[in-house]
Amino acid sequence: MAFALHSYPVVYRAKFRQNEWKGEYLEKPHKTPAEEAALTQDEQEALADSRNRYEDMPLVSFTTQYGLSCFEGLKALPQQDGGLALFRPDQNAARFYRSMKGLYMPPFPEEEFLRACLETVQRNVRLGFRPWYKPEWEKDSFASADSVYIRPFTYAEGGIGVSLSQEPWVMVITSPVSSYFSGGRSEAVVTDRIRATPQGTGWIKAASNYVISALAKHEANAAGFMECIYLDATHRRYVEEGSSCNIFFYLRSGELVTPALGDTILPGITRASIIELARDQGVQVAERPIALEEVFAEARECFVSGTAAGATPIESLTYHERKVIFNQGKVGELTAALRDTLKGIQYGTLPDTKGWMIPVG
């Protein structure tokens, strides 16, 4: 049980039946956070494991057999004022709705999604399960900051024929997280694998998309890289995104480019936020196709974006025998500015002028 998922005890679960959603909160086995911290490693793993069991849900389902499921990922961030706040959860609610519709499931109402995310965090906080703001996080731009990861997802009813989910569950689990990319290295490699194809499900946060990503990321890590970057399926020429993050290039011309959305690119909420923040800072931003050739010739900075990654600088990109090093391997000025602005808003050290932060009451 070396890698048990250490989720917080309160979980939200809704089921679609007879044309309506019925939601409930489940309180899984737990002690107080202090008592849990005092347990032996094995006891902690056993407790974590018991929180991840649902005896009343089917094992053989369209989710476990065919990967028919979609999910979301968002964070509740500890604030300087002592509270917790969610970053743009309305956007996750809208994307989850679109993902479920894209998989021909009955979509989950956006207001209920919002309420479930906030209340799941809140109920765990009431039991003492939460991180607290630490001023020392400010020293490294929140690279070592803790937060609550919120993972809403769908789970299909029992079945074995290849079919659609008509009466899915929607669940919201939470777990403590710290920074995504550990260690200082941030070298990326272009993978020959194809993540998403035209007319496929690349635009949906669909569970099945992540099999290719896990394989490609494993191969990249085994070759000594932190991240892998995908090219488009048709021309094998245009950069699309990272394993589970969007990508940006700051060109010598002063233009910040990120691939245009289509059916193969996941519409990241961090991506949209960074585009807005960059434009606010007077940077010219283009959403357009960008060929690997152009990256090799013109890019001076590169970073990936996502809920887990924030805005993470990429120091180099390797494609077969070729390698480009961005900004002499140092974090670029624009990358750092955008990363710091985003983190500042998220942790409450900068004013939230856009109303992006929703406090956990």
Ligand SMILES: *Cc1c(COP(=O)(O)O)cnc(C)c1O
């Ligand atoms: C989730 C995800 C992203 C980033 O989306 P955010 O909303 O910014 O977290 C980017 N690409 C893929 C493939 C993803 O799954």
